[in-house]
Amino acid sequence: MFAKRTNWNLAPNRLSEALATHRAVGKPLIDLTVSNPTDCGFEYDRAAILDALRNPAALSYEPNPRGMESARRAVAGYYADRGENVSAEDIVLTTSTSQAYSYGFPTLCDPGDELLIPSPSYPLFDFLADIQDVSLARYPLIYDLGWQIDFHALEQAITPRTRGVIVVNPNNPTGHFVKRAELAKLNSICSAREMAIIADEVFLDFALDRDRPASFAANRGAPTITLSGLSKISGLPQMKAAWLIAGGPPEWKREALGRFEVIADTYLSVNAPVQLAIPRFLELRHAFQKQVIERARRNLAELDRQLSMQEAVSRLRVEGGWCAVLRVPATRSDEDLAIDLLSTHGVSVHPGHFYEFPSDGYLMVSLLIQESEFSKGVASLLASIPGI
Numbered sequence: 001m002f003a004k005r006t007n008w009n010l011a012p013n014r015l016s017e018a019l020a021t022h023r024a025v026g027k028p029l030i031d032l033t034v035s036n037p038t039d040c041g042f043e044y045d046r047a048a049i050l051d052a053l054r055n056p057a058a059l060s061y062e063p064n065p066r067g068m069e070s071a072r073r074a075v076a077g078y079y080a081d082r083g084e085n086v087s088a089e090d091i092v093l094t095t096s097t098s099q100a101y102s103y104g105f106p107t108l109c110d111p112g113d114e115l116l117i118p119s120p121s122y123p124l125f126d127f128l129a130d131i132q133d134v135s136l137a138r139y140p141l142i143y144d145l146g147w148q149i150d151f152h153a154l155e156q157a158i159t160p161r162t163r164g165v166i167v168v169n170p171n172n173p174t175g176h177f178v179k180r181a182e183l184a185k186l187n188s189i190c191s192a193r194e195m196a197i198i199a200d201e202v203f204l205d206f207a208l209d210r211d212r213p214a215s216f217a218a219n220r221g222a223p224t225i226t227l228s229g230l231s232k233i234s235g236l237p238q239m240k241a242a243w244l245i246a247g248g249p250p251e252w253k254r255e256a257l258g259r260f261e262v263i264a265d266t267y268l269s270v271n272a273p274v275q276l277a278i279p280r281f282l283e284l285r286h287a288f289q290k291q292v293i294e295r296a297r298r299n300l301a302e303l304d305r306q307l308s309m310q311e312a313v314s315r316l317r318v319e320g321g322w323c324a325v326l327r328v329p330a331t332r333s334d335e336d337l338a339i340d341l342l343s344t345h346g347v348s349v350h351p352g353h354f355y356e357f358p359s360d361g362y363l364m365v366s367l368l369i370q371e372s373e374f375s376k377g378v379a380s381l382l383a384s385i386p387g388i
């Protein structure tokens with residue numbers, strides 16, 4: 001009696017089971033997977049956040065499918081601060097980036113149409129696509145002096161049903177930004193085939209080794225939907241405030257915005273207090289981002305210090321984002337290794353296959369972890385590797 005698209009295997013995987021048991025018996029745990037910023041000891045301006053939610057204007061209901069103009073102007077201001085020209089008229093507010101995907105997918109795809117997603121990347125796409133009856137095809141990212149898009153494989157993956165290419169800029173978990181030459185190539189591929197680019201930029205501001213990588217928000221070279229939101233930008237995932245931006249050829253943009261507006265009008269899901277608070281929440285991003293970037297850099301430096309004292313494990317280059325990828329000897333599955341690390345050393349990490357790494361031999365650690373905990377966790381992790 002249920003639709004096949006919801007026939008998910010909901011059984012917990014072996015690692016989640018091991019973690020639940022570990023927690024249930026109260027064993028000590030160093031969790032190197034935490035990516036919830038509200039759980040990582042960052043200082044938030046609590047009074048400012050709560051004050052922003054007390055705007056009396058929230059007492060009346062003035063629905064606007066695209067979202068309140070004051071909030072959209074503030075989002076346009078965020079891009080202006082980065083030197084990118086985005087009009088408030090091209091922005092549609094959503095409750096999350098995931099919801100923004102769910103506006104983009106059915107606007108581009110009929111049931112069974114395809115979108116290309118990067119591999120490795122973050123694991124939510126399969127569910128989003130299942131729910132919208134969209135098929136996903138992977139295009140590989142290759143690591144060779146840093147990560148890059150394998151354009152040959154990407155073009156091979158295109159079929160007559162391909163409606164767009166998803167890019168995550170910077171990608172989670174590889175932490176690499178789309179380069180200018182890659183953007184130009186994506187534009188030429190997509191504009192030639194009536195495909196759109198969907199650019200997920202939730203980590204755009206978290207550049208660790210260079211300043212201000214360009215956003216897709218001002219891209220004019222192909223139909224483009226850019227997604228971002230406050231869950232990462234201001235470290236406020238609980239506020240459920242995000243957006244999509246339509247960009248590209250003016251006619252496509254106008255048509256796309258009309259369609260997004262109908263979807264948004266159907267739900268009107270972003271609540272008034274949060275919309276009114278968006279300008280203030282965006283102002284608060286500076287203090288949050290400074291803390292995250294400083295911590296991520298310190299954790300990377302500590303990771304490199306410890307890695308320099310052994311040879312079995314190395315880390316891949318990371319340009320931005322909230323996590324680091326470790327290369328470990330592939331003497332068993334990443335999942336077995338992660339379970340072993342948990343049971344013998346009380347350290348929790350994500351195995352590479354969670355993110356569809358092409359082979360075993362990869363572990364992910366979050367760079368948001370408080371420094372002393374991170375250092376202890378990495379030391380335990382490295383101590384356990386030579387024994388494999």
Ligand SMILES: Cc1ncc(COP(=O)(O)O)c(C=O)c1O
Nearest residue numbers: 096097098122172202229231242
């Ligand atoms: C690449 C990427 N996009 C989107 C999201 C989800 O963002 P939101 O909370 O706005 O749905 C995440 C969450 O980790 C993510 O890693």
